[in-house]
Structure formats: C-alpha cells, structure tokens
Amino acid sequence: MLFKGKGSIGLDLGSSYIKTVKLKESKGSYELELFDIHTLPPELIVDGSIIDSIRLVDSIKEMIKKTGIKTKDTVISISGHSSVIIKRISLPEMSEEDLSESIKFEAEQYVPFDIEDVNLDFQILGPKEEPGAMDVILVAVKKDIINEYISVIKEAGLNPIIVDIDAFALENMYGVNYEIEPEKNIALLNIGASTINLSILKGGISVFTRDSSLGSNLHTEALQREFNTSYENAERLKRGEAVENVSPADAAAVIESASEEILSEIVRSFDYYRSTTLHEDISEVIFGGGCSLLKDFSSMIAGRTGIETKVVDPFRNIKIPNKFDGSYIREIAPIMAVAVGLALRRQGDR
Numbered sequence: 001m002l003f004k005g006k007g008s009i010g011l012d013l014g015s016s017y018i019k020t021v022k023l024k025e026s027k028g029s030y031e032l033e034l035f036d037i038h039t040l041p042p043e044l045i046v047d048g049s050i051i052d053s054i055r056l057v058d059s060i061k062e063m064i065k066k067t068g069i070k071t072k073d074t075v076i077s078i079s080g081h082s083s084v085i086i087k088r089i090s091l092p093e094m095s096e097e098d099l100s101e102s103i104k105f106e107a108e109q110y111v112p113f114d115i116e117d118v119n120l121d122f123q124i125l126g127p128k129e130e131p132g133a134m135d136v137i138l139v140a141v142k143k144d145i146i147n148e149y150i151s152v153i154k155e156a157g158l159n160p161i162i163v164d165i166d167a168f169a170l171e172n173m174y175g176v177n178y179e180i181e182p183e184k185n186i187a188l189l190n191i192g193a194s195t196i197n198l199s200i201l202k203g204g205i206s207v208f209t210r211d212s213s214l215g216s217n218l219h220t221e222a223l224q225r226e227f228n229t230s231y232e233n234a235e236r237l238k239r240g241e242a243v244e245n246v247s248p249a250d251a252a253a254v255i256e257s258a259s260e261e262i263l264s265e266i267v268r269s270f271d272y273y274r275s276t277t278l279h280e281d282i283s284e285v286i287f288g289g290g291c292s293l294l295k296d297f298s299s300m301i302a303g304r305t306g307i308e309t310k311v312v313d314p315f316r317n318i319k320i321p322n323k324f325d326g327s328y329i330r331e332i333a334p335i336m337a338v339a340v341g342l343a344l345r346r347q348g349d350r
C-alpha cells in the first residue's frame with residue numbers, strides 16, 4: 001500500500017502564495033528535495049474558494065516551470081469554515097467497518113449541508129469514560145470544493161492523489177518534528193493571509209479543530225488605510241522595512257491594534273475548547289503561517305493567552321542539504337508548515 005521513498009509534491013495553495021515542498025525519505029528520516037514559494041496575484045482564492053481558476057492554473061504552471069519539478073503526484077489541502085466541517089462527536093461504540101457503513105446516517109445531524117453534497121471521513125479517537133460510547137472526529141468536505149481543486153491541479157498537468165485538510169497536514173508536520181507527550185494538549189495555530197487554522201492535539205492526535213476567515217490581510221489593510229499607501233508598501237512594512245515616510249515603529253503600532261481581532265478569536269477558540277473538555281489546559285502554542293513572521297506576534301499571543309508560544313519549525317527533523325539557501329529557508333520556514341505536512345503524506349494513507 002505505501003509507496004515509500006517515491007514521494008509526492010506537497011502543494012499548499014494559499015491566498016497569497018503557492019508553497020511547494022518535496023521530501024526524500026530514507027530509513028524513516030527526511031531530507032528536503034524541493035522548496036518553493038510562488039507569489040499569487042491577490043483574489044484568485046478567496047476564503048478557500050477558487051475564484052479565478054484560469055489564472056491559478058497559469059500560476060501553478062509557472063511554478064512547475066520555474067522549479068523544473070518532474071513529479072506529478074500531488075497532495076493538496078482544503079481549509080475554510082465555509083467548506084470544511086470537522087467535529088468531535090460521541091457515538092455508540094462500534095467497529096471501524098460498522099461506522100463506515102453508518103457514517104452517512106450518523107453525520108446527517110452534524111453537517112449543515114445536504115449529506116449528498118459532501119465527502120465524509122472519520123477517525124475513531126478511542127473509548128470515552130462512559131461505557132459503550134466512543135469519540136469520533138467527523139470530517140465533511142463539500143464535493144464541489146474538492147472538485148474545483150482537483151480540476152485545477154489536473155489542468156496544471158499534475159496528478160492529485162490526496163486531498164487533505166490543513167489541520168491534519170499540521171498534525172502530520174508536528175508528528176515528524178516534535179516529541180509527542182501523551183498527556184499534553186498542544187495548540188497548533190497556523191495564521192495565513194486570510195485563514196486561521198487551529199488544531200489542538202492531545203498526545204499528538206488532533207482532537208479539536210477550528211478554521212476562521214481572519215488573517216494577516218487585516219494587518220495589510222490597516223497599514224494601507226492608516227498610511228494611505230499601496231498593498232506592496234504595506235507588505236514591506238510588515239517585513240519591518242521603512243517605506244516612504246513611514247518608520248517601522250509607526251507601522252508596529254498599527255499592526256498591534258489591527259491584531260486585536262485575531263487575538264480575541266484565538267482566545268475565544270481556546271475558551272471554547274476548555275469549555276468542551278472540562279477545562280483541560282493547553283500547555284503550548286506552536287505558531288506558524290505568514291502571520292508568525294510578524295515580529296512580536298507570538299509574544300502578543302503569549303501575552304493574551306498566558307500560554308507559552310513558539311514559532312513552528314517544520315524542518316526541525318528534516319535535513320536541508322547544502323544546495324539550498326539554508327538561512328533563508330529557516331527564516332521563512334513557518335510559512336511552510338502546511339506544505340511540509342502535505343509532502344509527508346503517501347498514497348494509501350487515510
């Protein structure tokens with residue numbers, strides 16, 4: 001079943017960049033084989049939906065040409081609160097086979113769309129305290145969204161082998177890079193330009209996920225408004241560069257106030273998690289996505305949540321050969337967290 005060593009492309013189609021990673025595996029350890037960040041024109045993908053598939057296909061083709069990648073097998077992912085539902089539900093104890101048979105019926109009450117319009121999957125988390133019951137993570141993804149992504153990938157000349165979910169890609173990325181402590185709750189937080197993916201792991205397994213349509217575009221927009229400047233200039237300010245008459249310190253103040261909405265969403269999600277799990281503590285936040293490159297954002301999270309917050313290193317256990325610019329990759333690495341998780345998937349995985 002597993003095609004070990006063959007390796008597929010992990011392709012993270014975000015709203016601001018296409019991120020591509022390919023890994024080589026030998027004897028259970030990984031080495032980076034391909035790394036690319038390709039800037040997308042704004043508004044091709046909005047809130048997880050493909051708005052302009054023709055230009056997106058062109059961008060993927062440009063990336064393929066630029067990187068010279070020959071592999072066709074590709075793993076992509078989908079996120080977004082409007083097309084993906086991930087819920088932890090409690091069901092009577094039953095075997096995996098039995099649940100496969102009845103999942104459609106069980107899922108119906110939890111999925112706010114027509115059950116015929118979604119692809120369903122599940123993962124049994126194990127028995128609950130109450131006898132005869134078990135916890136299950138239910139995943140429902142709208143078929144039309146999956147089809148949109150698959151047809152774009154095919155149009156670009158690639159072969160889509162797995163359509164994953166951002167939150168699970170992050171879980172896989174964590175699994176190869178970090179030591180799993182069975183009793184600890186770890187929050188994996190990925191904040192991109194327009195999406196927050198939150199996944200809480202207990203003993204390395206995702207037990208709670210939530211996607212929100214907020215992201216670091218809020219910073220870009222606030223900077224543009226405040227200093228009456230272009231999108232490009234606002235992006236440079238976010239990187240700590242001075243622009244026209246605006247100093248990095250002026251920009252930092254605007255960034256801080258524009259962070260409020262994101263920070264309160266994080267606090268709300270953590271509170272919600274605690275309220276559904278009899279107040280289990282979250283011991284650490286592992287933070288990635290473009291927003292984590294904003295200086296000070298992780299200390300803002302730590303300040304607001306009171307939880308130690310570390311910027312993710314998706315290459316912590318992955319060797320970066322000398323042919324790459326290692327210091328650049330390490331600097332930008334947090335943006336690649338989802339792509340690394342996708343590159344770790346193999347055909348035949350569930």
Ligand SMILES: Nc1ncnc2c1ncn2[C@@H]1O[C@H](COP(=O)(O)OP(=O)(O)OP(=O)(O)O)[C@@H](O)[C@H]1O
Nearest residue numbers: 014015016017192193194195216238289290293294
């Ligand atoms: N060096 C940097 N410093 C600060 N912000 C940065 C830096 N590099 C990129 N960003 C910001 O990161 C964001 C993009 O991050 P990311 O690649 O995680 O998002 P995405 O996956 O394209 O978007 P989404 O998943 O939300 O659709 C942009 O808002 C960009 O301004």
Ligand SMILES: [Mg+2]
Nearest residue numbers: 014015192338
């Ligand atoms: Mg993203």
